[in-house]
Amino acid sequence: xxxxxxxxxxxxxxxxxxxxxxxxxxxxxxxxxxxxxxxxxxxxxxxxxxxxxxxxxxxxxxxxxxxxxxxxxxxxxxxxxxxxxxxxxxxxxxxxxxxxxxxxxxxxxxxxxxxxxxxxxxxxxxxxxxxxxxxxxxxxxxxxxxxxxxxxxxxxxxxxxxxxxxxxxxxxxxxxxxxxxxxxxxxxxxxxxxxxxxxxxxxxxxxxxxxxxxxxxxxxxxxxxxxxxxxxxxxxxxxxxxxxxxxxxxxxxxxxxxxxxxxxxxxxxxxxxxxxxxxxxxxxxxxxxxxxxxxxxxxxxxxxxxxxxxxxxxxxxxxxxxxxxxxxxxxxxxxxxxxxxxxxxxxxxxxxxxxxxxxxxxxxxxxxxxxxxxxxxxxxxxxxxxxxxxxxxxxxxxxxxxxxxxxxxxxxxxxxxxxxxxxxxxxxxxxxxxxxxxxxxxxxxxxxxxxxxxxxxxxxxxxxxxxxxxxxxxxxxxxxxxxxxx
Ligand SMILES: [Zn+2]
Numbered sequence: 001x002x003x004x005x006x007x008x009x010x011x012x013x014x015x016x017x018x019x020x021x022x023x024x025x026x027x028x029x030x031x032x033x034x035x036x037x038x039x040x041x042x043x044x045x046x047x048x049x050x051x052x053x054x055x056x057x058x059x060x061x062x063x064x065x066x067x068x069x070x071x072x073x074x075x076x077x078x079x080x081x082x083x084x085x086x087x088x089x090x091x092x093x094x095x096x097x098x099x100x101x102x103x104x105x106x107x108x109x110x111x112x113x114x115x116x117x118x119x120x121x122x123x124x125x126x127x128x129x130x131x132x133x134x135x136x137x138x139x140x141x142x143x144x145x146x147x148x149x150x151x152x153x154x155x156x157x158x159x160x161x162x163x164x165x166x167x168x169x170x171x172x173x174x175x176x177x178x179x180x181x182x183x184x185x186x187x188x189x190x191x192x193x194x195x196x197x198x199x200x201x202x203x204x205x206x207x208x209x210x211x212x213x214x215x216x217x218x219x220x221x222x223x224x225x226x227x228x229x230x231x232x233x234x235x236x237x238x239x240x241x242x243x244x245x246x247x248x249x250x251x252x253x254x255x256x257x258x259x260x261x262x263x264x265x266x267x268x269x270x271x272x273x274x275x276x277x278x279x280x281x282x283x284x285x286x287x288x289x290x291x292x293x294x295x296x297x298x299x300x301x302x303x304x305x306x307x308x309x310x311x312x313x314x315x316x317x318x319x320x321x322x323x324x325x326x327x328x329x330x331x332x333x334x335x336x337x338x339x340x341x342x343x344x345x346x347x348x349x350x351x352x353x354x355x356x357x358x359x360x361x362x363x364x365x366x367x368x369x370x371x372x373x374x375x376x377x378x379x380x381x382x383x384x385x386x387x388x389x390x391x392x393x394x395x396x397x398x399x400x401x402x403x404x405x406x407x408x409x410x411x412x413x414x415x416x417x418x419x420x421x422x423x424x425x426x427x428x429x430x431x432x433x434x435x436x437x438x439x440x441x442x443x444x445x446x447x448x449x450x451x452x453x454x455x456x457x458x459x460x461x462x463x464x465x466x467x468x469x470x471x472x473x474x475x476x477x478x479x480x481x482x483x484x485x486x
Pocket of ligand 1: 026027028207232
Protein backbone atom coordinates (compact mmCIF):
# COMPACT_ATOMS: atom_id res chain seq x y z
CA UNK A 1 0.00 0.00 0.00
CA UNK A 2 1.35 3.39 -0.99
CA UNK A 3 0.43 6.85 0.29
CA UNK A 4 1.53 10.27 -0.88
CA UNK A 5 3.52 11.78 1.96
CA UNK A 6 3.59 15.58 1.76
CA UNK A 7 6.91 15.78 3.60
CA UNK A 8 8.59 13.32 1.21
CA UNK A 9 6.87 14.87 -1.83
CA UNK A 10 6.19 11.42 -3.27
CA UNK A 11 4.28 8.22 -2.72
CA UNK A 12 5.81 5.90 -0.14
CA UNK A 13 5.07 2.37 0.95
CA UNK A 14 2.95 2.58 4.09
CA UNK A 15 4.67 1.03 7.10
CA UNK A 16 2.92 1.65 10.42
CA UNK A 17 4.85 2.25 13.61
CA UNK A 18 3.39 -0.95 15.05
CA UNK A 19 2.37 -3.81 12.75
CA UNK A 20 -1.40 -4.14 12.40
CA UNK A 21 -2.15 -0.77 14.02
CA UNK A 22 -2.70 2.71 12.63
CA UNK A 23 -2.92 5.98 14.55
CA UNK A 24 -4.54 8.88 12.68
CA UNK A 25 -4.91 12.50 13.80
CA UNK A 26 -6.97 14.90 11.68
CA UNK A 27 -7.31 18.63 12.38
CA UNK A 28 -10.95 19.33 13.11
CA UNK A 29 -13.03 22.49 12.78
CA UNK A 30 -12.93 25.71 14.77
CA UNK A 31 -16.39 25.69 16.27
CA UNK A 32 -17.80 29.17 15.67
CA UNK A 33 -20.22 28.32 12.85
CA UNK A 34 -21.84 25.42 11.02
CA UNK A 35 -19.32 23.43 8.95
CA UNK A 36 -18.93 24.33 5.27
CA UNK A 37 -18.16 22.21 2.24
CA UNK A 38 -14.42 22.85 2.65
CA UNK A 39 -14.62 21.17 6.09
CA UNK A 40 -16.69 18.31 4.70
CA UNK A 41 -14.06 17.14 2.23
CA UNK A 42 -11.39 16.13 4.81
CA UNK A 43 -14.16 14.76 7.06
CA UNK A 44 -15.46 12.39 4.41
CA UNK A 45 -12.06 11.56 2.93
CA UNK A 46 -10.28 10.70 6.20
CA UNK A 47 -13.36 8.78 7.35
CA UNK A 48 -12.92 6.71 4.18
CA UNK A 49 -9.20 6.26 4.90
CA UNK A 50 -10.07 5.01 8.37
CA UNK A 51 -12.70 2.63 6.99
CA UNK A 52 -10.26 1.29 4.39
CA UNK A 53 -7.60 0.53 7.02
CA UNK A 54 -10.26 -1.33 8.99
CA UNK A 55 -11.31 -3.19 5.83
CA UNK A 56 -7.67 -4.26 5.53
CA UNK A 57 -7.76 -5.57 9.10
CA UNK A 58 -5.86 -2.79 10.88
CA UNK A 59 -6.72 -1.73 14.41
CA UNK A 60 -7.27 2.02 13.89
CA UNK A 61 -7.15 4.79 16.50
CA UNK A 62 -8.74 7.89 15.01
CA UNK A 63 -8.47 11.28 16.71
CA UNK A 64 -10.04 14.52 15.53
CA UNK A 65 -9.93 17.66 17.65
CA UNK A 66 -12.26 20.59 18.09
CA UNK A 67 -10.67 24.03 18.33
CA UNK A 68 -13.17 25.29 20.86
CA UNK A 69 -11.20 28.38 21.95
CA UNK A 70 -9.80 30.87 19.47
CA UNK A 71 -10.04 34.51 18.33
CA UNK A 72 -12.87 33.80 15.88
CA UNK A 73 -14.90 32.09 18.59
CA UNK A 74 -14.30 34.91 21.08
CA UNK A 75 -15.31 37.54 18.49
CA UNK A 76 -18.41 35.68 17.39
CA UNK A 77 -19.49 34.99 20.97
CA UNK A 78 -19.04 38.70 21.74
CA UNK A 79 -21.34 39.58 18.84
CA UNK A 80 -23.96 37.14 20.05
CA UNK A 81 -23.55 38.14 23.70
CA UNK A 82 -22.83 34.62 24.96
CA UNK A 83 -19.85 32.86 26.56
CA UNK A 84 -17.26 31.60 24.04
CA UNK A 85 -17.42 28.03 25.35
CA UNK A 86 -21.22 28.08 25.14
CA UNK A 87 -20.94 29.11 21.49
CA UNK A 88 -18.42 26.30 20.91
CA UNK A 89 -20.52 23.61 22.50
CA UNK A 90 -23.52 24.67 20.43
CA UNK A 91 -21.54 24.30 17.18
CA UNK A 92 -19.97 21.04 18.30
CA UNK A 93 -23.48 19.61 18.59
CA UNK A 94 -24.33 21.01 15.15
CA UNK A 95 -21.11 19.50 13.78
CA UNK A 96 -22.20 16.06 14.92
CA UNK A 97 -25.55 16.43 13.15
CA UNK A 98 -23.86 17.25 9.83
CA UNK A 99 -21.16 14.59 10.22
CA UNK A 100 -23.76 11.93 11.08
CA UNK A 101 -25.76 12.86 7.97
CA UNK A 102 -22.67 12.39 5.82
CA UNK A 103 -22.15 8.95 7.36
CA UNK A 104 -18.92 10.11 9.00
CA UNK A 105 -18.28 7.98 12.05
CA UNK A 106 -17.37 9.57 15.37
CA UNK A 107 -13.66 9.59 16.09
CA UNK A 108 -12.37 7.39 18.90
CA UNK A 109 -11.70 10.65 20.69
CA UNK A 110 -12.69 14.25 19.88
CA UNK A 111 -10.36 16.21 22.19
CA UNK A 112 -11.13 19.86 22.88
CA UNK A 113 -8.58 22.57 23.64
CA UNK A 114 -10.49 23.73 26.71
CA UNK A 115 -10.19 20.25 28.23
CA UNK A 116 -6.44 19.91 27.58
CA UNK A 117 -5.00 23.08 29.09
CA UNK A 118 -2.74 21.17 31.58
CA UNK A 119 -1.27 19.09 28.70
CA UNK A 120 -0.65 22.24 26.68
CA UNK A 121 0.97 24.08 29.60
CA UNK A 122 3.23 21.08 30.29
CA UNK A 123 4.38 21.08 26.67
CA UNK A 124 5.04 24.83 26.61
CA UNK A 125 7.02 24.48 29.85
CA UNK A 126 9.10 21.73 28.26
CA UNK A 127 9.80 23.93 25.23
CA UNK A 128 10.94 26.82 27.45
CA UNK A 129 13.11 24.40 29.44
CA UNK A 130 14.65 23.02 26.22
CA UNK A 131 15.54 26.57 25.13
CA UNK A 132 13.20 26.39 22.11
CA UNK A 133 10.77 29.01 23.45
CA UNK A 134 11.00 32.29 25.38
CA UNK A 135 8.72 34.31 27.63
CA UNK A 136 7.90 38.01 27.10
CA UNK A 137 5.36 39.81 29.32
CA UNK A 138 3.20 36.74 29.91
CA UNK A 139 3.37 35.58 26.28
CA UNK A 140 5.43 32.57 25.22
CA UNK A 141 6.91 32.36 21.72
CA UNK A 142 8.49 29.50 19.85
CA UNK A 143 11.91 30.50 18.55
CA UNK A 144 11.88 29.30 14.95
CA UNK A 145 15.65 29.79 14.50
CA UNK A 146 16.37 27.26 17.23
CA UNK A 147 14.68 24.46 15.24
CA UNK A 148 16.98 23.34 12.44
CA UNK A 149 14.28 21.46 10.52
CA UNK A 150 11.91 24.41 10.17
CA UNK A 151 10.43 24.44 6.65
CA UNK A 152 10.86 20.72 5.95
CA UNK A 153 7.14 20.06 5.45
CA UNK A 154 6.20 23.09 3.37
CA UNK A 155 9.55 23.21 1.55
CA UNK A 156 10.02 26.82 2.59
CA UNK A 157 13.43 28.08 3.54
CA UNK A 158 13.39 30.27 6.69
CA UNK A 159 15.82 32.74 5.09
CA UNK A 160 13.52 33.26 2.09
CA UNK A 161 10.54 33.53 4.38
CA UNK A 162 12.23 36.21 6.42
CA UNK A 163 13.10 38.22 3.34
CA UNK A 164 9.52 38.02 2.16
CA UNK A 165 7.86 38.56 5.53
CA UNK A 166 5.97 41.75 6.16
CA UNK A 167 7.50 44.02 8.79
CA UNK A 168 6.32 42.70 12.11
CA UNK A 169 5.35 45.44 14.50
CA UNK A 170 5.79 43.22 17.54
CA UNK A 171 9.32 44.18 18.60
CA UNK A 172 9.14 41.78 21.54
CA UNK A 173 9.65 38.82 19.23
CA UNK A 174 13.24 37.81 18.51
CA UNK A 175 12.33 37.01 14.91
CA UNK A 176 9.21 37.89 12.87
CA UNK A 177 8.67 34.17 12.19
CA UNK A 178 8.41 33.28 15.89
CA UNK A 179 4.88 32.26 16.78
CA UNK A 180 2.82 32.29 19.99
CA UNK A 181 2.55 29.17 22.12
CA UNK A 182 0.76 30.96 24.94
CA UNK A 183 -1.04 34.31 24.80
CA UNK A 184 -1.47 36.46 27.90
CA UNK A 185 -5.08 37.26 28.75
CA UNK A 186 -6.68 40.38 27.35
CA UNK A 187 -9.46 42.00 29.40
CA UNK A 188 -12.76 40.18 29.08
CA UNK A 189 -11.27 37.13 27.34
CA UNK A 190 -11.45 33.62 28.76
CA UNK A 191 -8.19 32.62 30.41
CA UNK A 192 -6.49 29.91 32.42
CA UNK A 193 -3.74 30.22 35.03
CA UNK A 194 -0.26 29.31 33.91
CA UNK A 195 3.35 29.72 35.10
CA UNK A 196 3.45 32.85 32.88
CA UNK A 197 0.25 34.37 34.24
CA UNK A 198 -3.35 34.04 33.04
CA UNK A 199 -3.77 33.38 29.34
CA UNK A 200 -4.76 30.88 26.68
CA UNK A 201 -2.95 28.65 24.16
CA UNK A 202 -1.89 29.75 20.68
CA UNK A 203 -3.54 27.84 17.85
CA UNK A 204 -0.76 25.45 16.79
CA UNK A 205 0.25 24.01 20.17
CA UNK A 206 -3.13 22.35 20.77
CA UNK A 207 -2.74 19.84 17.94
CA UNK A 208 0.79 18.92 19.04
CA UNK A 209 -0.25 18.42 22.65
CA UNK A 210 -3.40 16.46 21.86
CA UNK A 211 -2.00 14.24 19.10
CA UNK A 212 1.05 13.31 21.20
CA UNK A 213 -1.14 12.61 24.21
CA UNK A 214 -3.36 10.13 22.38
CA UNK A 215 -1.01 8.69 19.75
CA UNK A 216 2.53 9.16 21.11
CA UNK A 217 5.57 10.35 19.16
CA UNK A 218 6.26 9.22 15.60
CA UNK A 219 2.59 8.34 15.04
CA UNK A 220 1.36 7.11 11.69
CA UNK A 221 -0.82 9.65 9.89
CA UNK A 222 -1.52 13.33 10.39
CA UNK A 223 -4.16 14.71 8.04
CA UNK A 224 -5.83 17.95 7.06
CA UNK A 225 -6.42 20.31 4.15
CA UNK A 226 -3.51 21.65 2.04
CA UNK A 227 -4.14 25.09 3.51
CA UNK A 228 -2.89 23.75 6.87
CA UNK A 229 0.58 22.77 5.59
CA UNK A 230 1.90 26.22 6.39
CA UNK A 231 2.05 27.53 9.00
CA UNK A 232 -0.09 25.18 11.11
CA UNK A 233 1.50 21.81 10.40
CA UNK A 234 5.00 23.21 9.92
CA UNK A 235 4.69 24.73 13.39
CA UNK A 236 3.29 21.51 14.83
CA UNK A 237 6.40 19.64 13.68
CA UNK A 238 8.73 22.29 15.13
CA UNK A 239 7.01 22.35 18.53
CA UNK A 240 6.58 18.60 18.82
CA UNK A 241 10.09 17.61 17.77
CA UNK A 242 11.70 20.41 19.82
CA UNK A 243 9.74 19.27 22.88
CA UNK A 244 10.21 15.50 22.62
CA UNK A 245 13.46 15.21 20.69
CA UNK A 246 11.79 12.50 18.59
CA UNK A 247 10.21 12.41 15.13
CA UNK A 248 6.59 13.63 15.24
CA UNK A 249 4.68 12.03 12.35
CA UNK A 250 5.44 9.31 9.79
CA UNK A 251 3.02 10.28 6.97
CA UNK A 252 1.47 13.68 6.27
CA UNK A 253 -1.65 13.49 4.11
CA UNK A 254 -3.33 16.63 2.77
CA UNK A 255 -6.51 17.01 0.74
CA UNK A 256 -7.01 19.56 -2.05
CA UNK A 257 -9.18 22.64 -2.15
CA UNK A 258 -12.85 22.88 -3.01
CA UNK A 259 -14.06 25.52 -5.40
CA UNK A 260 -17.67 26.50 -5.94
CA UNK A 261 -18.55 27.43 -9.51
CA UNK A 262 -14.76 27.52 -10.00
CA UNK A 263 -14.14 30.14 -7.35
CA UNK A 264 -12.10 29.29 -4.29
CA UNK A 265 -14.31 29.01 -1.25
CA UNK A 266 -14.06 31.99 0.97
CA UNK A 267 -16.36 34.00 3.08
CA UNK A 268 -15.46 37.25 1.33
CA UNK A 269 -16.58 35.84 -2.03
CA UNK A 270 -19.91 34.96 -0.52
CA UNK A 271 -19.81 31.38 -1.81
CA UNK A 272 -19.50 29.97 1.64
CA UNK A 273 -21.67 26.91 1.25
CA UNK A 274 -22.71 25.41 4.52
CA UNK A 275 -23.15 21.64 4.57
CA UNK A 276 -26.49 22.32 6.21
CA UNK A 277 -27.73 24.31 3.19
CA UNK A 278 -26.44 21.76 0.70
CA UNK A 279 -28.14 18.93 2.60
CA UNK A 280 -31.42 20.78 2.34
CA UNK A 281 -31.14 20.43 -1.44
CA UNK A 282 -29.32 17.13 -1.98
CA UNK A 283 -29.34 13.75 -0.23
CA UNK A 284 -26.29 13.15 2.01
CA UNK A 285 -25.36 9.96 0.10
CA UNK A 286 -24.91 12.08 -3.00
CA UNK A 287 -22.67 14.62 -1.24
CA UNK A 288 -20.47 11.82 0.04
CA UNK A 289 -20.37 10.14 -3.38
CA UNK A 290 -19.52 13.46 -5.04
CA UNK A 291 -16.70 14.27 -2.58
CA UNK A 292 -15.10 10.86 -3.20
CA UNK A 293 -15.54 10.93 -6.96
CA UNK A 294 -12.39 13.04 -7.40
CA UNK A 295 -8.94 12.01 -6.12
CA UNK A 296 -8.43 13.67 -2.74
CA UNK A 297 -5.31 15.59 -3.75
CA UNK A 298 -6.98 17.19 -6.80
CA UNK A 299 -9.03 20.34 -6.55
CA UNK A 300 -12.76 19.65 -6.60
CA UNK A 301 -15.27 22.01 -8.15
CA UNK A 302 -18.78 21.99 -6.83
CA UNK A 303 -21.76 23.14 -8.83
CA UNK A 304 -25.31 21.98 -9.42
CA UNK A 305 -24.56 20.47 -12.80
CA UNK A 306 -21.70 18.31 -11.46
CA UNK A 307 -23.90 17.26 -8.57
CA UNK A 308 -26.56 16.18 -11.05
CA UNK A 309 -24.04 14.09 -12.97
CA UNK A 310 -22.92 12.47 -9.72
CA UNK A 311 -26.57 11.83 -8.89
CA UNK A 312 -26.98 9.84 -12.10
CA UNK A 313 -23.89 7.79 -11.19
CA UNK A 314 -25.12 7.00 -7.72
CA UNK A 315 -28.54 6.10 -9.15
CA UNK A 316 -26.87 3.51 -11.40
CA UNK A 317 -25.32 1.82 -8.38
CA UNK A 318 -28.57 1.94 -6.42
CA UNK A 319 -30.55 0.48 -9.33
CA UNK A 320 -28.12 -2.38 -9.65
CA UNK A 321 -28.30 -3.21 -5.93
CA UNK A 322 -32.08 -3.11 -6.18
CA UNK A 323 -32.12 -5.49 -9.17
CA UNK A 324 -29.82 -7.81 -7.29
CA UNK A 325 -32.08 -7.89 -4.23
CA UNK A 326 -35.14 -8.47 -6.43
CA UNK A 327 -33.39 -11.38 -8.13
CA UNK A 328 -32.46 -12.88 -4.77
CA UNK A 329 -36.13 -12.76 -3.78
CA UNK A 330 -37.07 -15.13 -6.62
CA UNK A 331 -38.28 -18.60 -5.65
CA UNK A 332 -35.74 -21.41 -5.54
CA UNK A 333 -35.75 -23.74 -8.50
CA UNK A 334 -33.84 -26.76 -9.69
CA UNK A 335 -33.29 -25.51 -13.22
CA UNK A 336 -29.77 -25.16 -14.51
CA UNK A 337 -27.75 -22.06 -13.83
CA UNK A 338 -28.59 -18.90 -15.76
CA UNK A 339 -25.51 -17.02 -14.71
CA UNK A 340 -22.39 -18.14 -16.51
CA UNK A 341 -19.34 -19.41 -14.71
CA UNK A 342 -17.23 -16.38 -15.63
CA UNK A 343 -19.35 -14.18 -13.38
CA UNK A 344 -17.81 -15.46 -10.17
CA UNK A 345 -14.28 -15.09 -11.56
CA UNK A 346 -14.97 -11.52 -12.63
CA UNK A 347 -16.20 -10.70 -9.11
CA UNK A 348 -12.86 -11.85 -7.72
CA UNK A 349 -11.03 -9.70 -10.18
CA UNK A 350 -13.16 -6.64 -9.31
CA UNK A 351 -12.36 -7.09 -5.64
CA UNK A 352 -8.65 -7.12 -6.50
CA UNK A 353 -8.99 -4.03 -8.69
CA UNK A 354 -10.90 -2.15 -6.00
CA UNK A 355 -8.17 -2.87 -3.47
CA UNK A 356 -5.44 -1.98 -5.95
CA UNK A 357 -7.11 1.42 -6.51
CA UNK A 358 -7.41 2.12 -2.79
CA UNK A 359 -3.88 0.82 -2.12
CA UNK A 360 -2.62 3.37 -4.63
CA UNK A 361 -2.84 6.46 -2.42
CA UNK A 362 -6.58 6.03 -1.73
CA UNK A 363 -7.69 6.50 -5.32
CA UNK A 364 -11.40 6.67 -4.55
CA UNK A 365 -12.18 7.97 -8.06
CA UNK A 366 -10.81 4.77 -9.58
CA UNK A 367 -12.42 2.64 -6.88
CA UNK A 368 -15.83 4.15 -7.71
CA UNK A 369 -15.19 3.12 -11.32
CA UNK A 370 -14.82 -0.47 -10.07
CA UNK A 371 -18.15 -0.19 -8.26
CA UNK A 372 -19.69 0.83 -11.61
CA UNK A 373 -18.09 -2.23 -13.22
CA UNK A 374 -19.68 -4.39 -10.55
CA UNK A 375 -23.06 -2.76 -11.21
CA UNK A 376 -22.70 -3.51 -14.93
CA UNK A 377 -21.76 -7.16 -14.30
CA UNK A 378 -24.73 -7.60 -11.98
CA UNK A 379 -27.17 -5.96 -14.40
CA UNK A 380 -26.07 -8.34 -17.16
CA UNK A 381 -26.21 -11.37 -14.89
CA UNK A 382 -29.73 -10.78 -13.56
CA UNK A 383 -31.08 -10.44 -17.10
CA UNK A 384 -30.05 -14.04 -17.79
CA UNK A 385 -32.06 -15.46 -14.92
CA UNK A 386 -35.24 -17.43 -15.36
CA UNK A 387 -38.33 -17.12 -13.14
CA UNK A 388 -36.70 -19.31 -10.44
CA UNK A 389 -33.25 -19.26 -8.93
CA UNK A 390 -30.99 -22.31 -9.09
CA UNK A 391 -28.62 -22.91 -6.15
CA UNK A 392 -25.66 -21.98 -8.36
CA UNK A 393 -27.31 -18.68 -9.35
CA UNK A 394 -28.14 -17.89 -5.75
CA UNK A 395 -24.53 -18.42 -4.65
CA UNK A 396 -23.27 -16.20 -7.45
CA UNK A 397 -25.71 -13.41 -6.56
CA UNK A 398 -24.93 -13.66 -2.85
CA UNK A 399 -21.27 -13.28 -3.70
CA UNK A 400 -22.05 -10.13 -5.71
CA UNK A 401 -24.14 -8.77 -2.86
CA UNK A 402 -21.28 -9.44 -0.43
CA UNK A 403 -18.99 -7.46 -2.71
CA UNK A 404 -21.36 -4.49 -2.87
CA UNK A 405 -21.51 -4.54 0.92
CA UNK A 406 -17.73 -4.72 1.21
CA UNK A 407 -17.25 -1.77 -1.14
CA UNK A 408 -19.93 0.12 0.75
CA UNK A 409 -18.16 -0.54 4.05
CA UNK A 410 -15.28 1.54 2.70
CA UNK A 411 -17.12 4.17 0.65
CA UNK A 412 -20.17 4.26 2.86
CA UNK A 413 -22.53 5.90 0.37
CA UNK A 414 -25.45 3.94 1.78
CA UNK A 415 -26.25 3.77 5.45
CA UNK A 416 -26.34 0.27 6.91
CA UNK A 417 -29.07 -1.18 9.12
CA UNK A 418 -27.31 -1.65 12.49
CA UNK A 419 -29.34 -4.79 13.24
CA UNK A 420 -29.19 -6.66 9.96
CA UNK A 421 -26.02 -5.19 8.40
CA UNK A 422 -27.98 -4.66 5.16
CA UNK A 423 -27.43 -1.58 2.99
CA UNK A 424 -30.33 0.87 3.18
CA UNK A 425 -30.54 1.75 -0.48
CA UNK A 426 -33.92 3.40 -0.11
CA UNK A 427 -32.93 5.59 2.81
CA UNK A 428 -32.43 8.57 0.52
CA UNK A 429 -35.16 11.14 1.20
CA UNK A 430 -35.77 11.65 -2.50
CA UNK A 431 -34.37 8.73 -4.42
CA UNK A 432 -35.20 10.42 -7.72
CA UNK A 433 -33.36 13.67 -6.97
CA UNK A 434 -30.54 12.92 -9.43
CA UNK A 435 -33.07 12.06 -12.11
CA UNK A 436 -35.15 15.19 -11.42
CA UNK A 437 -32.04 17.38 -11.59
CA UNK A 438 -31.06 15.74 -14.86
CA UNK A 439 -34.51 16.06 -16.45
CA UNK A 440 -34.94 19.71 -15.53
CA UNK A 441 -31.42 20.43 -16.80
CA UNK A 442 -32.41 18.81 -20.10
CA UNK A 443 -35.62 20.85 -20.33
CA UNK A 444 -33.70 24.07 -19.64
CA UNK A 445 -31.26 23.17 -22.41
CA UNK A 446 -34.18 22.63 -24.81
CA UNK A 447 -35.57 26.05 -23.90
CA UNK A 448 -32.16 27.67 -24.48
CA UNK A 449 -32.02 25.97 -27.87
CA UNK A 450 -35.51 27.29 -28.72
CA UNK A 451 -34.52 30.82 -27.73
CA UNK A 452 -31.38 30.59 -29.82
CA UNK A 453 -33.58 29.67 -32.79
CA UNK A 454 -35.93 32.56 -31.92
CA UNK A 455 -38.73 30.10 -31.28
CA UNK A 456 -40.20 32.30 -28.54
CA UNK A 457 -43.55 30.53 -28.42
CA UNK A 458 -41.94 27.18 -27.62
CA UNK A 459 -39.50 28.72 -25.13
CA UNK A 460 -42.34 30.43 -23.28
CA UNK A 461 -44.40 27.26 -23.31
CA UNK A 462 -41.56 25.44 -21.52
CA UNK A 463 -41.17 28.23 -18.96
CA UNK A 464 -44.93 28.39 -18.30
CA UNK A 465 -45.22 24.61 -18.12
CA UNK A 466 -42.42 24.47 -15.53
CA UNK A 467 -44.09 27.28 -13.62
CA UNK A 468 -47.28 25.25 -13.38
CA UNK A 469 -45.19 22.54 -11.73
CA UNK A 470 -43.90 25.12 -9.24
CA UNK A 471 -40.48 25.45 -10.89
CA UNK A 472 -39.23 28.95 -11.63
CA UNK A 473 -36.30 29.79 -13.91
CA UNK A 474 -33.87 32.61 -13.28
CA UNK A 475 -31.25 33.92 -15.71
CA UNK A 476 -27.91 34.51 -13.94
CA UNK A 477 -24.41 35.30 -15.26
CA UNK A 478 -23.54 31.63 -14.59
CA UNK A 479 -26.48 30.44 -16.70
CA UNK A 480 -30.04 29.51 -16.00
CA UNK A 481 -30.85 28.45 -12.43
CA UNK A 482 -34.05 26.81 -11.31
CA UNK A 483 -35.80 26.51 -8.03
CA UNK A 484 -38.86 24.75 -6.73
CA UNK A 485 -41.42 26.85 -4.90
CA UNK A 486 -42.48 25.77 -1.40
ZN1 LIG B 1 -4.48 21.13 13.86
